[in-house]
Amino acid sequence: MxxxxxxxxxxxxxxxxxxxxxxxxxxxxxxxxxxxxxxxYEMAASFRSAEGIAVGTEVRLAGVRVGTVTDMTLDPVSFRAETTFSLRDDIVLPDDSAIAIASEGLLGGNFVEIIPGGSPFNYGPGDMITDTQGAVSLITLLMRFVSGDGTQ
Incomplete structure (x- = not known):
């Protein structure tokens, strides 16, 4: 039993x-x-350096998650990182908006940040954001500081 x-x-x-x-x-x-x-809906952007992001990385607008990176490839001609990301369809971006790879802090992860513009015209699905800022390498900044290469 x-x-x-x-x-x-x-x-x-x-x-x-x-x-x-x-x-x-x-x-x-x-x-x-x-x-x-x-x-x-999908949009695209081309970065000089996409260091720190990957497929699945959050896309944020004003600190709020509005999308996700869905694809990353290397353009063999320009040697730039071509990224595709999806945005919620209730998000409409002015066509002078910028996109940058940002960091959550010294030890935090990276995310893609959208900086909205003020144009009366908007991007549509499939458009490419042309105003981009790639990742800033902390090691490169430290090396410039240590070596005294403070060119401005």
């Missing part, structure tokens, strides 16, 4: 673990936006 009680207990504990794991999965996918089913 004790063997049957152990089996029932093991089944109940296994079911509880499975339920918690399923709940955690749905919570995590909702928090990260992986489960978001909202409509999006």
């Amino acid at each position: 004790a063997t049957q009680d152990n089996t029932i207990t093991e089944v109940l504990v296994g079911a509880a673990v499975l339920a918690v794991a399923t709940g955690f999965f749905f919570y995590a996918s909702g928090t990260t936006g992986a489960g978001a089913g909202g409509q999006t």
Whole structure:
């Protein structure tokens, strides 16, 4: 009889673990936006240096996540990082907006930041943002400081 009680207990504990794991999965996918089913549209940008970002990196506007980097390739002619990113379709960007790779701080990760312009005309789906600023390398800045190469 004790063997049957152990089996029932093991089944109940296994079911509880499975339920918690399923709940955690749905919570995590909702928090990260992986489960978001909202409509999006694609845009592109070309960076001299896309150091610190990858597919899945957040795209933010005024500190709020509005999209995600969906593709990165190297242009073999210009040697620039061609990035594609998706934006929520309720976000309409003026056509003089800029895009930059920003850092959350000294030890934080990087993200793509959109700096909105003031033009009355807007970018459309599939357009390329031409005003870009690539990643700033902390090591390069430190080396310039140490070597005294403070050219302005």
